[in-house]
Amino acid sequence: MRSVLFIGAGSDITRPLAHRYARAGYGIVLASRSLPALERMADDIRIRFNVDARAYAFDVTRTEMHASFYAALPEPPEIVVCLAGTLGEQALSEQDIGAARQVIDANFTGIVSILHIVAADFERRKKGSIVGVSSVAGERGRKSNYVYAAAKAGFTAFLSGLRNRLYPSHVHVLTVHPGFIRTKMIAGRETPGIITASPEQVAKDIYEAQRAGKDFIYSRWFWRYIMLLFTMIPESVAKKLDLR
Amino acid sequence: MKVTNWGNYPVIDAVVHEPRTTDDVRRIVAEERELIPRGLGRCYGDSSLNHTILSTRHLDHFIAFDSSTGLLTCEAGVSFADIVEAMVPRGWFLPVTPGTKFVTVGGAVASDVHGKNHHVAGSLSSHIASLKLLLASGEVRTVTPEGEPELFWATCGGMGLTGVILEAAIRMKRIETAYIRQRIVKNRNIDEAVEAFERNAEWTYSVAWIDCLAKGEHLGRSALILGEHATQAEVGFRYRDPLSAERPLSVAVPFMFPGFALNTLTVKAFNALRYATYRNGDSFVEYEPFFYPLDSIRSWNRIYGRRGFTQYQFVVPRNGAAALLRRILSRIAESGEGSFLAVLKLFGRQEGMLSFPMEGYTLALDFAMTPEALRLFSELDTLVTENGGRLYLTKDVRMNPETFERGYAKAARFKEVKRSVDPHGKFLSLQSRRVGIL
Numbered sequence: 001m002r003s004v005l006f007i008g009a010g011s012d013i014t015r016p017l018a019h020r021y022a023r024a025g026y027g028i029v030l031a032s033r034s035l036p037a038l039e040r041m042a043d044d045i046r047i048r049f050n051v052d053a054r055a056y057a058f059d060v061t062r063t064e065m066h067a068s069f070y071a072a073l074p075e076p077p078e079i080v081v082c083l084a085g086t087l088g089e090q091a092l093s094e095q096d097i098g099a100a101r102q103v104i105d106a107n108f109t110g111i112v113s114i115l116h117i118v119a120a121d122f123e124r125r126k127k128g129s130i131v132g133v134s135s136v137a138g139e140r141g142r143k144s145n146y147v148y149a150a151a152k153a154g155f156t157a158f159l160s161g162l163r164n165r166l167y168p169s170h171v172h173v174l175t176v177h178p179g180f181i182r183t184k185m186i187a188g189r190e191t192p193g194i195i196t197a198s199p200e201q202v203a204k205d206i207y208e209a210q211r212a213g214k215d216f217i218y219s220r221w222f223w224r225y226i227m228l229l230f231t232m233i234p235e236s237v238a239k240k241l242d243l244r
Numbered sequence: 245m246k247v248t249n250w251g252n253y254p255v256i257d258a259v260v261h262e263p264r265t266t267d268d269v270r271r272i273v274a275e276e277r278e279l280i281p282r283g284l285g286r287c288y289g290d291s292s293l294n295h296t297i298l299s300t301r302h303l304d305h306f307i308a309f310d311s312s313t314g315l316l317t318c319e320a321g322v323s324f325a326d327i328v329e330a331m332v333p334r335g336w337f338l339p340v341t342p343g344t345k346f347v348t349v350g351g352a353v354a355s356d357v358h359g360k361n362h363h364v365a366g367s368l369s370s371h372i373a374s375l376k377l378l379l380a381s382g383e384v385r386t387v388t389p390e391g392e393p394e395l396f397w398a399t400c401g402g403m404g405l406t407g408v409i410l411e412a413a414i415r416m417k418r419i420e421t422a423y424i425r426q427r428i429v430k431n432r433n434i435d436e437a438v439e440a441f442e443r444n445a446e447w448t449y450s451v452a453w454i455d456c457l458a459k460g461e462h463l464g465r466s467a468l469i470l471g472e473h474a475t476q477a478e479v480g481f482r483y484r485d486p487l488s489a490e491r492p493l494s495v496a497v498p499f500m501f502p503g504f505a506l507n508t509l510t511v512k513a514f515n516a517l518r519y520a521t522y523r524n525g526d527s528f529v530e531y532e533p534f535f536y537p538l539d540s541i542r543s544w545n546r547i548y549g550r551r552g553f554t555q556y557q558f559v560v561p562r563n564g565a566a567a568l569l570r571r572i573l574s575r576i577a578e579s580g581e582g583s584f585l586a587v588l589k590l591f592g593r594q595e596g597m598l599s600f601p602m603e604g605y606t607l608a609l610d611f612a613m614t615p616e617a618l619r620l621f622s623e624l625d626t627l628v629t630e631n632g633g634r635l636y637l638t639k640d641v642r643m644n645p646e647t648f649e650r651g652y653a654k655a656a657r658f659k660e661v662k663r664s665v666d667p668h669g670k671f672l673s674l675q676s677r678r679v680g681i682l
Contacts, residue, residue, distance in 0.1 A: 037265075040305050040307075041305070043305065043306065043307060043308070044305040044306045044307075047306035047307075047308070047309045047316075047330060048306055048326065048329075048330045049330070050330075050333070050334065
């Protein structure tokens with residue numbers, strides 16, 4: 001059975017996105033740290049869509065386990081969606097390199113590890129599709145979360161390099177830059193309602209872009225214009241702004 | 245945030261919690277003084293309204309399905325739409341379904357919903373193997389009709405007042421195809437309609453659409469719609485995959501209609517047209533338009549505009565039903581309060597403490613929320629309860645405590661059971677307070 005592997009499946013985007021692939025007949029493989037939650041999601045998908053759905057415990061920062069995790073999958077996936085990431089606490093990252101490193105590892109280093117394992121497999125098989133969910137935050141550092149943003153910037157650059165590398169092998173790489181999403185990650189934080197998307201909307205954007213073989217998308221689409229304006233502000237001006 | 249149910253009346257301000265796990269539910273129940281669980285908000289009035297609401301929208305996982313017995317276990321927030329989408333292609337159908345699939349399992353159990361097959365299959369509670377209920381104390385109890393009959397029969401139909409229904413195990417029903425063999429029998433008046441119900445009681449599904457603005461000798465003219473799940477042999481040769489019905493297109497009412505859009509004239513025209521388009525005879529139809537005719541028009545409740553609307557649904561005992569229905573219908577026709585939709589249905593026997601059905605006939609009528617309609621309802625209340633009938637809590641928004649007590653003989657027993665599991669009255673709704681369940 002064709003399957004989709006979700007790395008960082010604890011994200012709120014996983015469920016609506018997995019439902020779309022399952023409805024299209026794909027088996028679903030979920031991997032993240034919290035196994036009970038994933039098993040609940042996998043049971044649900046199996047009954048709803050009559051497809052195979054499995055859950056695996058997986059920690060993106062424990063890179064030494066990645067190769068054995070991927071090798072132990074019952075079959076290699078056709079699509080890999082990487083939703084791993086954590087916002088972290090900016091203030092903590094400023095004082096403690098350990099905390100900063102955790103944010104960088106969870107949003108960048110660990111992902112490099114697992115996606116390189118996936119990439120090697122896809123490159124050898126000359127097929128496959130990799131979806132990396134980065135963030136608009138990576139396009140310009142702000143004082144409120146620049147360690148996270150720097151890791152996301154790294155991830156975005158990583159994905160474009162990976163796309164360039166895998167192009168001759170017919171492996172597709174999609175970079176997604178979501179803006180605000182109504183998820184657990186930002187629960188309790190104030191975000192402007194009108195530009196805050198639901199996980200379902202973002203899942204729809206990702207699914208359609210992946211099916212269409214696109215290289216890069218914003219989700220929702222209007223973030224392209226918001227970010228265009230935002231990145232046009234010169235550093236000499238941006239540094240004086242109270243960017244949160 | 246602002247919250248309202250299907251009738252768009254009342255609109256209240258409420259704190260809405262959206263728990264994702266049982267632990268979240270337990271924490272919310274411990275922290276709040278008073279609350280009511282709520283699913284998709286398809287009850288018409290204030291049954292699932294209170295100033296603190298526990299929404300089950302994220303508790304929407306299927307948990308287990310046994311394909312040999314058809315036992316389906318799912319969380320309270322799973323909708324009937326999700327269930328039919330998942331189960332029909334595999335040859336299983338809901339044992340009982342109301343006229344919309346946009347209800348949750350939790351809400352359906354709390355309302356102990358009935359369908360067009362009540363006279364042969366009973367209400368949903370007859371097909372529930374077990375429930376998982378979170379009590380006011382935070383304890384999660386598995387409730388079965390055998391193990392804990394009192395709590396089970398108080399919770400089915402109990403309007404969410406015994407605790408938070410977390411899960412239900414439903415015995416699904418085998419089907420061979422996604423199609424229904426349908427027969428339409430037109431009746432010129434209410435006596436003919438009741439006679440037709442009695443004559444066709446062996447059909448699994450039956451329901452009648454009534455033109456409730458017709459008067460005199462046409463009073464209660466109607467189309468009785470009968471149905472059976474079609475077998476492979478009946479329709480198999482017509483379709484490549486008889487278990488997959490085409491999904492009908494759905495359209496939406498895009499905005500609130502102004503209040504004058506629905507008046508006696510337009511409703512009269514609509515009903516007359518509707519009656520005229522029915523033809524006697526047999527046909528095969530997909531299950532969706534048969535069970536959920538209005539679901540293909542999303543937000544159809546907007547045609548009543550911002551004033552909102554309500555449904556007056558009552559049941560009266562089988563004996564003497566025709567005469568009583570005639571009196572009630574002529575009272576409605578006289579009042580000129582046009583009901584856009586009027587549905588008549590035969591009920592069989594029923595268990596449960598607050599479950600609505602009883603052996604007899606139920607009539608459901610939609611009305612815009614107007615002072616005239618409210619006056620009419622008060623008159624009808626007397627007619628219904630004096631003759632041993634009662635009103636459906638799930639549709640109600642204005643019943644007084646007397647009408648409730650007279651209609652629901654087991655209300656006192658329900659209150660006892662509620663007190664035993666919820667001694668401080670944590671699970672209450674605006675409706676429960678209004679009818680005297682405090």
